[in-house]
Amino acid sequence: MSAPGTADAPDIAFLRKHLVFYPDYPKKGVNFVDIFPLLRTPLAFEGLITHLLSHIFTVTLPRLPDGQKIDAVVGLDARGFLFGPVLAQRLGAAFVPVRKAGKLPGTCEQATYEKEYGTDVFEAQAGSLPAGANVIVVDDLIATGGSAKAAGELVAKLGGKTLEYLFVVDIPFLQGASKLDAPSYAMIDVD
Ligand SMILES: O=P(O)(O)OC[C@H]1O[C@H](OP(=O)(O)OP(=O)(O)O)[C@H](O)[C@@H]1O
């Protein structure tokens, strides 16, 4: 039986067909996974949101003590913004952005990180999470895990608790999930 508000999870093979691979982009040795074709097909986009919600209702929420809920979905700049707000809205949770440095006004917490093809700095606005908030961190893809780990550090600095990291795509040979301080789930594994 489906979780409340979700249909049956769609066929992952159908979703996987919408990924397009670009070898040696943006630099040699990186096999870039383009997730945008998933959003060009409304049925695929709806399917992936349904799949992630189904995971949240059947795996993530049952881990919480009775009476607690997901308070916020934290999405990573920029492709995490495609999925995070949709999930937050469906869950009745806040959406909180983690952005590349220099894009958010006011006092911000910072975390520096390395990703598969470079170094970057993430920021989140002070006060953007209630103290003790139950958070899920959402991004399109995990590669080395540097970006997601930095986002988790920011959640902790803001006083939140990361329940789980959710991704559309994982590149398991890069072992990104092993860097994270909470369970993670990716819908599609690629080489
Ligand atoms: O696991 P990692 O090795 O850290 O890599 C994963 C991150 O890299 C990509 O973002 P990118 O920084 O390219 O930004 P974009 O979303 O703005 O394209 C991707 O969307 C993830 O956020």
Ligand SMILES: Nc1ncnc2[nH]cnc12
């Ligand atoms: N291989 C990859 N494809 C798409 N986005 C990425 N971010 C980091 N590594 C990536």
